[in-house]
Amino acid sequence: MNENQKRYLKVAFLSVIGSLIFGAVVILILGKNPLTAYYNLLQGCGMAPKGKYGGGKSMLTDLSSYVDFLTPMLFAALSCAVAMKTGLFNIGISGQMLAAGFVATVTVGYSNLPGIAAKPLAILVGMATGMLVGALIGLLKYKFNINEVVSSIMLNYIIRYVTSFFIQTRYVDPISRQSTPINEGARLTLHQHLIGGFKYDLPIGFLLAIAVMVLVKFMMDHTDFGFELKATGINRTAAKYAGVDVRRAIISSMAISGALAGIAGVTYYLGYFASIQPKVLISTGFDAIAVCLLGSSEPAGIFVAAFLVEIIEKGSTYMSSQAGLESEMADVITGLILLASACNAYFMQKMERNDEVKAAEAASKMAEAPENAKIPESSASQSDEQAQEEKKTGVKENKKEEQA
DSSP states (O other): OOHHHHHHHHHHHHHHHHHHHHHHHHHHHTTOOHHHHHHHHHHHTTSSOOSOOOTTOOHHHHHHHHHHHHHHHHHHHHHHHHHHHTTOOOOOHHHHHHHHHHHHIIIIITSOOOHHHHHHHHHHHHHHHHHHHHHHHHHHHHHHOOOHHHHHHHHHHHHHHHHHHHHHHTSBOTTTSSBOOOOGGGOSEEEEEEETTEEEEEEHHHHHHHHHHHHHHHHHHHSHHHHHHHHHHHOHHHHHHTTOOHHHHHHHHHHHHHHHHHHHHHHIIIIIOSSOOTTOOOTHHHHHHHHHHHTTTOHHHHHHHHHHHHHHHHTHHHHHHHHOOOTHHHHHHHHHHHHHHHTHHHHHHHHHHHHHHHHHHHHHHHHHHHHHHHHHHHHHHHHHHHHHHHHHHHHHHHHHHHHO
């Protein structure tokens, strides 16, 4: 681990701790115990035991539900990271998730395909849908120099209202006013699966998320294509003169980012949930930005950051019921983490400058030290010369005595 990575880990750790401390202050102002509130967050995620459980449920039931909730965030944060590595900012992840979830729901979720065919097909359909939306954003960026933030936000609105129109006119459930629930065979979570008398939510997408994280890490660090993406992100002009196809890099990066967002959408709308709420863009796509920044756009860092952020999000409902706090308190803490993550670059720069100043001071001291050390060296050389002269004179005197 190099010095830059150590500095970033220190800044990220302090950012999280500072956010939790500030959140604790807000909870104290509201007249509640922050330690109890944070413990309730862990209880809601199955990382601490509750006082009692309902029929067929246990602490592992809550933990499996938390892992199911974590899975879409891993894909969404990876989506953000791939775009950031190329110098792009994909703020349309929530829209791409919704588009992928809607298309996969309509084409696969409502079909009568068996689960062994429906589950992988739903993932492929969602990935293809997200890839098309992402590639469109990349094409607009390269061809017409339309900022990807603007085009992403505009597409978010388009996707939001188009999907809402079709849900409310064709696929609405008359009771919940959401989309009609999908068939269980197409669902990517084995919901309330009985094992040993207890119920568990077993997310199939979680193992896929781990595999994709390894694949993205390998692609970015050990392939020519990954090098081209990172070179484009560092300096597009230099990358172009070095022979990198910048057009392909931009479009491919956004296409891959969109594909990952599409898988996130499928694991959310056809995994954790089984329906779509019209006119709603979930916060996962925006929280993924905080996770990506906190994890330094690296898969391992993203996993740790997502693990932390989703504890706050998932446990907020139980915290609200037990500690008497509004569930929006979790959004406040997440927002503080996002704010601190956005300031990481500033703190990193300050720490780097401080290290440079210390290094310069150490170098100046080292430069002064030899000047002070020259005197004993010269005196030592003079004493050596005197000793040699004394030896010579002693030899001459001995010769004279022998001759006499």
